[in-house]
Amino acid sequence: MAVDIQALFNKKIKPLKFDRSIGLFGATTIGVGALLGAGIYVLIGAAANEAGPSVVLSYVLCGSLAFITTMMFAELSRIIPRSGGGYTYAYDILGSFGGFTTGWFLALGSILASSLYAIGFAEYAGSLAGVKLPQYVIRSIAIGITLLITLFNLRPSREKKFNLQNWIVWGNVGILMVLIVLSFFYLDVEKAKPVFPHGFKGTLGAISLIYISFFGYQLIANNADEIIEPEKTVPKAMKLSMLIAIAIYALVAVAAVMTVPWKELADSQAPLVLMADRSFGGNGWMIISLGGVLASLGALSSTLVSQSRQSYSMGKDRFFPDAIGKLNEKTKQPQWALITGGVLTSLALASFSLETIAKVTNFSLLLSLLPVSLAMRKLYKNNPAVKPKAKWKRLLPELSLVINLALLFTLDIFSLALGQQLVIAGALIYFFYSRGREKTGREGLNIVLEEQKRFSFFKQNKILVPMSNPETQKALLTFSHTLLSKKGGEVVVLAIKDVPEKMDFYEALSEAEETLEVIKRSIEIAKKQKIRVKPIIRASRKVSLGIVNVAREENSDLVIMGFPKQVTDYKTTIFNQVLKTTHTDLLVLHLKADPETFVPEKIGVYIKDTNNLHLMLMCATAVAEKRKARIVLISFVPPDYSKQQKTKADKALIESLQNLKSTALYDIKLNVSDNPKKELIKMSSEFDAMIVGKEPRTPGKTIEDSPAFQIARDAKCTVVLVKMARRFETRVR
Numbered sequence: 202m203a204v205d206i207q208a209l210f211n212k213k214i215k216p217l218k219f220d221r222s223i224g225l226f227g228a229t230t231i232g233v234g235a236l237l238g239a240g241i242y243v244l245i246g247a248a249a250n251e252a253g254p255s256v257v258l259s260y261v262l263c264g265s266l267a268f269i270t271t272m273m274f275a276e277l278s279r280i281i282p283r284s285g286g287g288y289t290y291a292y293d294i295l296g297s298f299g300g301f302t303t304g305w306f307l308a309l310g311s312i313l314a315s316s317l318y319a320i321g322f323a324e325y326a327g328s329l330a331g332v333k334l335p336q337y338v339i340r341s342i343a344i345g346i347t348l349l350i351t352l353f354n355l356r357p358s359r360e361k362k363f364n365l366q367n368w369i370v371w372g373n374v375g376i377l378m379v380l381i382v383l384s385f386f387y388l389d390v391e392k393a394k395p396v397f398p399h400g401f402k403g404t405l406g407a408i409s410l411i412y413i414s415f416f417g418y419q420l421i422a423n424n425a426d427e428i429i430e431p432e433k434t435v436p437k438a439m440k441l442s443m444l445i446a447i448a449i450y451a452l453v454a455v456a457a458v459m460t461v462p463w464k465e466l467a468d469s470q471a472p473l474v475l476m477a478d479r480s481f482g483g484n485g486w487m488i489i490s491l492g493g494v495l496a497s498l499g500a501l502s503s504t505l506v507s508q509s510r511q512s513y514s515m516g517k518d519r520f521f522p523d524a525i526g527k528l529n530e531k532t533k534q535p536q537w538a539l540i541t542g543g544v545l546t547s548l549a550l551a552s553f554s555l556e557t558i559a560k561v562t563n564f565s566l567l568l569s570l571l572p573v574s575l576a577m578r579k580l581y582k583n584n585p586a587v588k589p590k591a592k593w594k595r596l597l598p599e600l601s602l603v604i605n606l607a608l609l610f611t612l613d614i615f616s617l618a619l620g621q622q623l624v625i626a627g628a629l630i631y632f633f634y635s636r637g638r639e640k641t642g643r644e645g646l647n648i649v650l651e652e653q654k655r656f657s658f659f660k661q662n663k664i665l666v667p668m669s670n671p672e673t674q675k676a677l678l679t680f681s682h683t684l685l686s687k688k689g690g691e692v693v694v695l696a697i698k699d700v701p702e703k704m705d706f707y708e709a710l711s712e713a714e715e716t717l718e719v720i721k722r723s724i725e726i727a728k729k730q731k732i733r734v735k736p737i738i739r740a741s742r743k744v745s746l747g748i749v750n751v752a753r754e755e756n757s758d759l760v761i762m763g764f765p766k767q768v769t770d771y772k773t774t775i776f777n778q779v780l781k782t783t784h785t786d787l788l789v790l791h792l793k794a795d796p797e798t799f800v801p802e803k804i805g806v807y808i809k810d811t812n813n814l815h816l817m818l819m820c821a822t823a824v825a826e827k828r829k830a831r832i833v834l835i836s837f838v839p840p841d842y843s844k845q846q847k848t849k850a851d852k853a854l855i856e857s858l859q860n861l862k863s864t865a866l867y868d869i870k871l872n873v874s875d876n877p878k879k880e881l882i883k884m885s886s887e888f889d890a891m892i893v894g895k896e897p898r899t900p901g902k903t904i905e906d907s908p909a910f911q912i913a914r915d916a917k918c919t920v921v922l923v924k925m926a927r928r929f930e931t932r933v934r
Contacts, residue, residue: 206650206724210717210738213648214710217528219284219426225438227367228421228428231503232442234370235417237377238318238500241450242325242473242493244411245457250467252407253398254458257451259407264447266408266604267415270570271443273577273597275436278422280580280587282431285514286422286507287573292518294576297639298631303572304515305627307419310565311508313558314416315546318501319343320555325493328471328486344547350502351543354509357532370499376492377449380473383480384456393458409611413559414450416566417500418443420507427510505546509538519642520635557619560612564620567609574602641750645741646706650720662690663735665757665785667697667748668719673763675726676796680788681761682732683827684820691733693755694723697747698740706740713738745778752785764791764913764922777904780895780924786816789922791913794889799919801830801889807881807912808836808853813894816925818860821892825865832867833888834858837877878908885916895924 223231248256277290285292287307292300323342327334334342353365397404418439425431428438453473457466460479466472473492477485513535516526522537529536549558578598581588588595612620664681668674681692696719700709720736727734737755741747752760760783765776780787792799806821808814821832834857836850854869861867874880885891893909904910913920 206721206736207717209650209652210648213650214707216707217530217533219528220533221427221429223424223428223434225434225441228424228434228438229442229445230367230370231424231507232418232421232438233374233445234366234499234503235420235507236415236442236446237370237373237449238321238414238417238496240411240414241377241453242471242489242496243321244414245454246466246469246472248407248411249458249463249472251399251410252404253395253463254393255397255401255404256407256458256463257454259404260411260450260454261447262404263408263411264415264443264450266608267412267418268440268443268447269597269604270601271418271439272594273574273601274419274422275439276589276594276597277573277577277580278425278435278439279432282425282435283514284423284426284510286419286425286511287569288511289422289514291572291576294580295572297636299572299576300518301515301520301631301635301639302627303569304511304520305630306565306569306623308508308512308515309623310416310562310569311420311504311511312542312545313549313562313565314413315347315501315504315508315542316343316549316553316558317555317562318497318504319347319546319550322346322494322497322501325490325497329490329494340550343550346498347501347505347543347546347550350498350505351539354502354506354539355529355532355534355536357534366499366502369495369502373492373495373499374445374449376488376495377453380477380480380488380492381449381452381456384460384476387479388456388459390459392460392462398463409608411450412608413563413566415443415446417446417503420503423507423510423514505539505542508542509535512538512542519638520631560616561619561623563612564609564616565623567605567612568620570605571602571609574598574605578602641754644743645700645739645747645750646710647751647754648710648738648740650736650738662688663693663755663757663759664690665693665695665748665752665755665760666723667695667760667762668723669696670763671719671722673790673792673796674719674723676792676799677761677763677790678723678726678732678734679730679796680790680824682730684759684761684823686823686827690758691735692727693735693737693751693757694720694727695737695739695748695751696720696723697744698738699744700740700742702742709740710738713740743778745775745782748775748779749783749785752783757785759786759788761788761790764789764920780904781898783924784926786926787924788816788820789913789924791916791920791922793917793919799889801825801828801919803833803888803890804830805833805835805881805884805888805891805918806857807877807891807893808834808857809877809894809896811853811856812897813923813925814853814857815860817892817894817923818857820921820923822861822863822865824890826863830865830889832861832863832865833870834861834867835870835872835881835884837872837874837880839875840873842873878912881912882915882917885912885918885920888918890919890921891916892921892923895922 248259252259281290281293283289288300288304291303320343323339421438422435425435428434457476461475465475469475473489474486477489481488512521512525515521516538524537525541662685664685666677666681678692696716698709698713698716700706716738720738724736737751739747739751801824804821804825806817824830825832834854836854838846838850850871893912895909896907909922913922
């Protein structure tokens, strides 16, 4: 390999990180951008239809309820100042299931909310241009702006500095403030009467409509790794952006119901245009359309960027595919998380009705808040030291849980039915994909010592070879190469760094020079023998699990291990655990000859039954054909054997011959003995190598108690111990 392994290793054990370049102003801009989306330009009409002039109170109450959850998020962001927002809080405190549930619904809610913002942009852009656009054109523009914003945010973080975002967000705030100020010259208290045309019930009913407008604060926490002093800045930015949003929402509502009769607001598709017409004359629609464009654009950009950070966190924890959890080296952006978010938003725009998107967004975002409340409650219970001094703040988890649960059940039956389907979809993804990957990620970390990932449309044969003993490295590589000689493939060379509990994997790898030397030696041997290898170092809490997990992750067809030369508790435990837990075919090579001069001429295959027959014969024929050796099929019957026992032995040998599709010559030995193990150990001096299959596990006994292990340990010749999990030969031979 031309690559400098040491340099590549040093590079890969230093994980890429976001640049911390966002201060309080930038963090607040993210929140305000997401909070003051196009909803204020449209939803106030629907809210006025429910509440009448008391919609002002609806906004104040709704903002106050949302502020309770904001305070909870602010407390959590102070304690856990890392990217990922609600997902990270739930994952750290509740564990795998709680974290995935929160992250799944936050991701769905954010992606679908982005679809709403993109449609808002398209509609207001058409309005600003003075044209009535058909729905397919609106959807096309929405998809176009989504992909454009996605591409824009793929640029290096140092280049962006959120400058454009600042102009968009605060430009929208400026337009709303001008509208509010000018409208105050036309206020008419009489237009706001009666205050409660539908009673207080109508006031409360409007809250469920507009609550979706108050979710943007949590997007700030998604960007915590890019924010300077996040433990201080994120809580401040959350509170500040929410207070700004509540104030503007309330002031717009006051101005709207006192300049335009509430029934006209309720009947209008563009309620703020009516309000602007009073303030700006006939050109009010232009001002509102411009504000709508800026509001939609700001919310779309904030949400797409922040959602990518949360998805990146989930990818890093392996709930999502690995590519989503990686930063681009040049841009320091989660490239595939951004692209995936943009593509999924575009697919939602192309596939679902606006009503469906809105209902699923409401359900997803509300449900995502419930595990976060439970997480904070558990945190306070298990760690009283982090509780805030103010007693009322200690009630934040319970208050937030009650509020969001109550609002969840105010949703209509269609929303709840759609939500139920998403719960089922999330459960299937978690239990059949994410849970196992996340568990593997917690147990270890792989460093693949290659510059570029190999890609092929076709399945390649792979043999995983864990390395530790320098004396067996060459033999294991040569044996692996022999097995792959017919159809090709690659040998995955694995060295494992044992990592104590609670120690960081990257920190442990920085001290893994001895482990790296194992890989270097293997690469040198492979070069000389022209063996194609893929080198991997894994930091693992448990060596045996590391072997099993890498075999699964690499989709290996076969694992080849060296026999534990010194039988110590530690080594046999590793050996025993791999044998018990691996779902991959396994060969254990006990080399008892000099690997430099080992040329087998006679190979014995112990045929006891057909459990491991295919793999045993595949090994025997591969070695025999490569080395021009002779195969001897060995079976036993007891001294007082019955006809049935003889027939069983004959059948096993016949099946062996039927599967022995090889040019190698063979012999058959059917021996009489009441102790096959002892007889095989005695006969081993006649052979250069023997192949034996591992018997089914006997309860209460370890591998060391098994005849196969004892044969491999005591035989005079090299022994290959075989455990077959699936038909490896159907892919390799």
